[in-house]
Amino acid sequence: MPAAILAADTENIIGAAVTALVTIVAVWLVNRVLRSRGRTVVAAIGGELSPVVDTRLRFLRRLAEAAILVIGLGSALAQFTALNQLASAVLASGAIVAAIVGFASRQVLANAIAGLVITITQPLRIGDVVTFEGDTGVVEDITLTYTWLLTGSGARIIVPNERLASSTLRNDTIRSGAVALEISVWLAPAADEATALAAVESCDGVTAARVADVAESGAVNIVVSGRPVAPTERIAREGALRAEVLQALRMADVPRAGMDTA
Secondary structure, three states: OHHHHHHHHHHHHHHHHHHHHHHHHHHHHHHHHHHHHHHHHHHHHOOOOOHHHHHHHHHHHHHHHHHHHHHHHHHHHOOOHHHHHHHHHHHHOHHHHHHHHHHHOHHHHHHHHHHHHHHHHOOOOOOOEEEEOOEEEEEEEEOOOEEEEEEOOOOEEEEEHHHHHOOOOEEOOOOOOOEEEEEEEEEOOOOOHHHHHHHHHOOOOEEEEEEEEEOOOOOEEEEEEEEEEOHHHHHHHHHHHHHHHHHHHHHOOOOEOOOOOO
16 A cells, blocks of 8 residues: 555656646747747848837746746646645635635736736837836836836836836837937025026027926026937936036026025
8 A cells, every 4th residue: 555655656746747847848938939939020020129019029928938837837736636635625615715815916916917008008118218206217128027127327126017007107218219308407595597597598408498496495496408319318418418507507606406505
């Protein structure tokens, strides 16, 4: 009897190992086929893969890999009789299990569904320059649960897909090949806004300047616009425009908010 049990266990382990190996090979094949498909599309159009196609192919590849892994893991575990019996007992109380699993995995499922919605509707795509909650960066990747942004300083911001899908973001790439520059500068309450506007408008890179807001303290906010540039250049060009404007204000002796105006 012990020999028969040992033989059965060995058979189950071998079956589970073979299933796991087949699953790994299937994931590798799907990854390879979809990547090859992407390269074929690029070769057919004679150029680069468009952001729309690139985003959808990446998400589809990861979705297929996740589905294969889940099915493969379930098939491997099904090789063991004891686990089958345990699963049957657990499934008998399906309502409770569904509630527990649903509560525990709500965030993961919500992020995955949000990722699917983002991939279909595409408010942002791979390579887009976007601003989310004050952070600007290039969309580096969209996974099943997270979206990766690469900032101008080289830092990576990882945003849950659910949060991204339910919030407002600025996309400088999706509809236009160029985007206008815009920065703001706060002037001290004692500053002469007319002098400040004249100084700012004399800058080479400035196309317009206007008073946008006045704080309760009397500080004045000036919004400065610059010439349109490629979206990928926006971060660097806004920095250069800001430096140019600040230099012009210093040359005109216009005090800024937070400076010692005495």
